[in-house]
Structures are given as C-alpha cells and as structure tokens.
Amino acid sequence: MAEPLGILPLRSFRDTVDKEQFTAARRDPRARVVSKQSFDEMKSHLLELYGDLDAEHSFEDPAGAEVDCVPIESQPSLRGTDGTIAVAPDLGPVLRGEPPQVPAQQAPRAPVNFHRRDRHGNEVYVPSGTIPIRRVRLADMARFATLSDFMRKSAGPSPVPPSAPDPDTGKNHRYAYTHQTVDNIGGHSSLAVYAPTITSDQVFSLAQHWYSGGTGNAHQTLEVGWQVYPAKYGHANPVLFLYWTADNYQSTGAYNLDSAGFVQTNSAWTIGGALSPVSTKGGQQFEMEHAAYLFGGNWWVYAGGTSSSDALGYYPTSLYSGGQMASKATEITYGGETVTSAVGWPAMGSGEFASAGWQQAAYQRNLYYYPTGGGAQWAGLTAEQPSPACYTLQLGAAAAPWGVYFFYGGSGGGNC
Template structure:
C-alpha cells in the first residue's frame, strides 16, 4: 500500500513539473523556445568557459524567422568604406584589444555564423519565456513626479537645455549629442567587470543611436554587459540590442529574437570578453561602431575597427531609423528596481569607480566620433553629459591637454555614503 501511495504521489509531482518549471514557465513552452532559438549546427565548439558555440549555416540563422525577412537576400558586406582614423593618438601604444574566450577553442567555417547556444537553465531564469532576452520596459515618470535620488542635471547644447526622461528602473551616466542627422557613431569602450548585486539587475557600457518620439523611440545599441539573469554568470560579455517601440514589445538582446542579420563567423553575441581592465593596471578595450549603409539603409555593426558582424535591416525592421538617428549616447546604465530609491543597489557601473578617478581607475571611452551625411568620422559639434543620480554614478567629459579631444569617463559604485 505504501508503495502504491508513493507511486501515485510521484506521478502527481511529475505531472505538475511537466506543466510548470521553476514556477515561471511551462515545460512545453521552454522546449519549443529552445528549438526556435537554437538552430542546427554544422560544427559545435565547446569553450573553456562552459559556453557552447554553434556554427550555423548563414541562411538558417534566427533572423529568417522574422516574417518580413523570409525572402531576404543577405548583404555580405557594406557598400561603403569608412576608414578608421584614430582621433586621439595619446597612449594608443598602451591600449590592448580584447577577444572572446570561445575563440581559443576553435573557429567556425566560412558560410556559417557563430551563435552562443541557449540552454534550458537560461530560459528558466527569465521571468517568462516570452520575456527572455528582452530589456525591461522603461517606466518613465511625468515631469511633476518627485522621487528619491532624482539629482541629475540636464545637459545643454548650444546654450539650450535638453530634458532627459526620468526612468524609474534605470540609472544612466552618458555623453549625449543631438541637433543633426547621424548615420553612424563609434568609440573605444574600455572593458571592466563591475559588481552586480542581484541576479535580476544588469549593467552596461555601450553606444545608443536613437530616433523617434520620446515615448516610442527606436534604438540600436551595442557594447559590453554584465547580466547574470540573461547569461547565468557575472562575466563581461559583448552584446547588441534593438527596439522599435522603446522596449515595449519589440526587439531583444543579441539573437534572442529575429531581426539582426549576422554575417560574421568570428564573433558570437553573448560571448565572454577577456582580458578586462584592472585598477591602475593594463587597460583593455573594444572598438564598437554602428553605421548606416547609404545605399541599402542597413545599419552595420563593427568591432575591432574593421570586423563586420552584421546588420539591422532598417527598411524592414524600423521606421525613424530608416532615415537617420537624431540622438546618440555613449556611456553606461544600471537596470534595477533599486535605483532612485533607498536603499540603493550596490550594482556598479563602468569600473565601479566614479568618473573623477580618471584613467586607470574609472571606465572611459575615447576615439568618440559620429558620422553625418558627409560620411566622414568626426567628433560631435555639440555634446553634453548626463547622470541620473550624480551621487551614485557620474559622467565627466575630460580634455587631457591642448590638441586632444575629450575622453569620456563614467561610472560609480551605486550605494555609498552619499547614495544610501
């Protein structure tokens, strides 16, 4: 009798688990999502850091799950050639680029793209299968609403004040430019591994190109990120993101939804970056650039000056960015439900040190440039700095000397004596 009762109890438990996993997602939904995300591989690379990289035939990548891209013909390379000219020559010899850990274990063959495999546990960490790989929707406060730690100062451009939105669940420290039509932006982003306090928080260092109304903007983004909920650890990883409705229902990180068309077999979104910078030690960086093709309106993503990763097909995915960007930002952000309140999160931005620490202590971006319709790389004519919570995270555009262009420093530790 005891055995019978045990078997009935076990059957009930298994039936429950087959419908619910981790209290968040249905088992069937998880398996279907895994099948959708992970495409058949012609070669599999097992990275020493635990990642699995699938080498997927280029026309079988996730982009072609998008209804509007089913018959899309891949543009294999840009129709333009932007020569990368180092605007700041100071200390260039001491700067070293980083690479992705998985690259030490092998390479993907020509005709394939390298894609980091999504595992069952990755989906189980998400709030839902539908939300996996998506940035949280920004909750923007009305101008007459007051909250704790709302101490940001709006930037000025050509003596005109530019009002930045107050987002409840995000704290940012950025360099901003507006006033023109931009068809590209780039920077050397120095790579660190800041502390992330909770699994459901993340921190980035990145570039944004935006267009459209403030409550429904379009955005293309790339840089590095520490995001334990998405990736399962606290390593610094390369990422990209897009949205056409200010993160409400469209877009995603990396290739977690269809949209971005990858052309490179040498880089995998979500792959860990190494080595990283150390305090008063060697400084490492990634060069990130996003540029619109004037002939196809595809927005190309480049790293390491000349390594093309792929593109967002703006004519298919986007509306405002099908013409140009009207706002560019460089800097960092922390997503958390514990920003702009007390107690504040201890999740760091940049190096985890304030911008005033400068080189060797703070995270920074240099060789910052935009591209307008002249198709020339240039430093923006008008820039301003913005920090949502200047006692928690700071922004400083610092000119080191005559004849050099400013270097943008940003970051902070989050909670501290002045940011309780």
C-alpha cells in the same frame, strides 16, 4: 562531422528542449517563469529559433556557454529571405570625407582559430562559411517571468531623481551618460571593458552606444556594447551585446541573436559571448572598438575596427517599419547603465568614480559621429549624471588617440 566533446549536439539539444516540463524547470531555485503557459511560449520560441539548424562544430566559451557554428546562410535572421547577404562598407574613407568603399564581394570567410581548447578538449575555432551562435537554453529563459521579459531591455537614458529600489524593476534603471541631438547615420567609440560585480539582488551593469530616433511609443534604438548580466547569461563575465527596439521597448526588439533580426556576417565574434581578458584597476586596459553606420538599407555594426572585415553584421531597416530609424537617427548617446531588483544598485564601469581617471575609472574615447551629409564629426556631447551619489561622468578632449572622451562610473549603492 565529429561530435563535440562534453556538449550535447545542437540537433539533440532541440530534442531535449521539446521534452522539458514546467514542473521540472520550477525546481531550479533561480527560476522565475510565472506559469506553464509562459514556459510553453519560451519552449516554442526556442524550437522555432533553432528550427532545423545543425552545427558544423561546437565548443564552450570562457564562461562555459555552448557556442554552435552554423552555416551563415542558415542563421535564423535569413529565414524567409532569398538568402542574399549584404556586403559591408569600409568606413576608413569616410574619415577623409569620401564615400564609404564597398568591396565588389564579401571576402571568403576563412576558418577562425583561437588557438586553444575548451574545458572538454574541443578546439575553439569557427569553420569556414559559418558563424558562432551562443546557444540559448530553456533554463536561461526560465530565469525570467515571461518570454517578453527575457527579450526586453527597457527604456533608455532619462534623468531619474534619487530613490530607493522600487519593486518595479523597470523603474530601477540608473545612468551616467553623454548625448547629442543631431541627425546622423551612426557613430564610433572605444570602450574600456570591465567586469563589475552583480549580486543576486541586482540585475545588470553595462557600457554602450545608443543610436535613436522617434518619441513616445515610436522611440527606436540600436544599441551595442558590453554587459554583465548573470540572470540572462548564467555567469558574471562581461559579454558583447546588441539590442534594438522599434516601439520603445514594448513588443519589438531583442538581445543579440535571441530572436530573428540581426544578420551576423563576422566569424570572429560570438554575440552574447563572454569577453576575455578584461581591464583591471591600476593595470592594463582592454577595449572594444564599436561603430554603427547606416548604408544600403542596413544598420551595420562594427567590432574591433571600421574596415569591411570588421563588420559584425547588420540590422535591416525594415525592422523599424518606416519609423525614424528606417532613414536616420536623431540622437547619439554613450555611457553606462545599471539596474537593480531589490537592495542596491551595482557598480558601474570599474566601480570608481570618474574623477579617479586613467587606469582607475572606466572610459570611452575617440567619440565621433557620421552626419547624414557624409564625412565624420567629433561629437559635441552633453554630460548627464542624474545619480551623482552613485555614478559620475567627466567629459574631455585631447590629442590622438583619445579625441573626445569621458571617464565614468561609480560604486552604486542603495540611494541612487
């Protein structure tokens, strides 16, 4: 196996993690880790996460993040299991009112070649039988106060009265979103991908799906979409992200593959990896198509389509510990979310308000959900724009390929 050019091999990377010291990490002006104890917890988590993993190939993504291609059966989420990997259902028949079609077995995972080389000269490809995993570095984690802060996303959409940023970042989430209370086993939309600017005093801007159920501390979610989050990812590019929580963002849940949970089955996508190209105002629009579907005891997530081969992977329902999401969701939500830390809220979507419309404002289209009884239904959504001075949303419906859709976004500011 050839060593990657300009990238520390994964096995050597583990050795450097083991040797890293709190005092050295704190010299980075971006570091926020609060104590040696918190730093050591981060270190222990990384050493456990990567364990005895080895990569068959490594390369850098467009934003400079290291990506390791590891055997699919060795991924952290399969440790402690018998190694059986579920087979994804094809959701095409569901739109015709038929049951999902399940292949007899997963198609062989052929190499995925992106036909380019990274800045070091490494070929950007994923060998057969492996999945690409974005490497999490201790320096990434040390930009957060604690390990739990690194893992946590915080509560989902709720109306918030306009106010200036609060010292408690948890109070600084702002939204423009649509929702429907309905029993469901998933849903679908295509999201325009943009790259809103996030300053050093801001946290993130995203667009996503939420599938959720339960109330209070029993609130549970599955979330998927794109996100610009420089403190977490170390760059200003949008990334494909996942998130889950089983206890209202308290002690469970994690982004992407940052902790065991999501079982990735698709070699064509790097979860947490930079997305390119992105949409431009007044120009070409680039989309991500996502779906979620509960089948066979797993919440499947799809990217780029809804066929079996488009399945990104799955969250086992055992993660929800018998809570609402172990059997179905009761709410579907689609929209945008931003967070700030000190000065003002960042742009959402393209930075244009919903009224700017096509090729100017960001959008989601072709929104439908999967009822518990089978088939698919157009979403009957309610629009919420709790911070209209900063972010707006306009719902609509049209012929294919739009279906139920909405434009959303805004410039942000200091009084959202």
